[in-house]
Amino acid sequence: MARVKIEAGKFGRVIIRVPYNIELISKIKSLEGREWNAEGKYWTVPISKNMLNLLLRLFKHETVELCPKLQAMADSAVNSEGCVKKADYGERCEKTLEELDNEMKLCGYSPKTRKAYGWQIKEFISYCLDNSLRRVGEGEVRKYLLQMVNERRVSTACVDQAISALKFLFVRILGHPGMILAIPRPRKEHRLPQVFSRQEIIRLFGEIKNIKHRAILFIIYSAGLRVGEAVRLRIEDVDTDRKMIYIRKAKGKKDRYTILSQVALEALRLYLELYRPERWLFPGVQSGRHITERSVQKAFEDARAKAEIKKDVTVHSLRHSFATHLLEGGTDLRYIQELLGHSSSKTTEIYTHVSRKDLGKIQSPLDRINSFDDCEED
Known part of the structure; x- marks a missing residue:
């Protein structure tokens, strides 16, 4: 949290002093009439009650220090308009x-x-x-x-x-049912998910040395779990005999089963032998709590950096990759939908747009040209 000092200046201006921070400076640059004082190393804006209220909103997440004159102006603005102090x-x-x-x-x-x-x-x-x-x-x-x-x-x-x-x-x-109805919702972005290639998966997992992190990331990819589902797994949720994982109250409060990979099971057995968890399959640092989602994300980010994977991927991309790789391997889309826990098949169909199952069979017209030797030079 940054410290922002706001004080009354000369010629009807307000002085704003902030530490060097790109986000804070960009906020100030959004103000109309702002000026930079290079000598004093501060910003100024025209003084008014509206401007003061705007500044307080703009820096609401920072520690704001108002000079007595501006504090009195802020209080009078609140009181005169019958507003909340x-x-x-x-x-x-x-x-x-x-x-x-x-x-x-x-x-x-x-x-x-x-x-x-x-x-x-x-x-x-x-x-x-x-x-x-x-x-x-x-x-x-x-x-x-x-x-x-x-x-x-x-x-x-x-x-x-x-x-x-x-x-x-x-x-x-508040009991105002009709007030929001006229406000339009933004058009949804139709972005395709980023997925790993199989070679990238091998490189990624090859950089995970921590046995606990390796086990949980193996399970996320091999079973198509959300990170929130993986961290909340209990020991009894893993059925080693049937090679199944039971997911409790997932998104939409739906229970489901998904598959347990043999490779993931071997990594899990090694982890269980060393750590011996009692309640949560992956306990956290705090007693009685499961591992945090942020801990898993951090382990993933470290492995991705070491593997030099430049794609804009997250832990959730492992779930996308699970579905895409199953589809490319010939698994029916209906089974993938069930494993992911999607209510609608339309949600699962997005993976048909990133799969190479059919697109990979298409040959580019450039590849059909045998030789460029006959091309004339300009």
């Missing part, structure tokens, strides 16, 4: 988020969804710091979403999630 913000935010989380629990939302929606609503409450949520209209929501797109440049998936979270807030908590 900063001192009340934390209490209001906490109360709303608690009510939101309790409602999501009653609706059976997963902890991951509750966390994501909670974060989205906390960001929106911070944006509406100088207004009551019950007085917020469609125009204000649209401005907030446009700020996400234009200033913060977040992904369409993040904007779509924000709309879902806001819809839940206004419908279930």
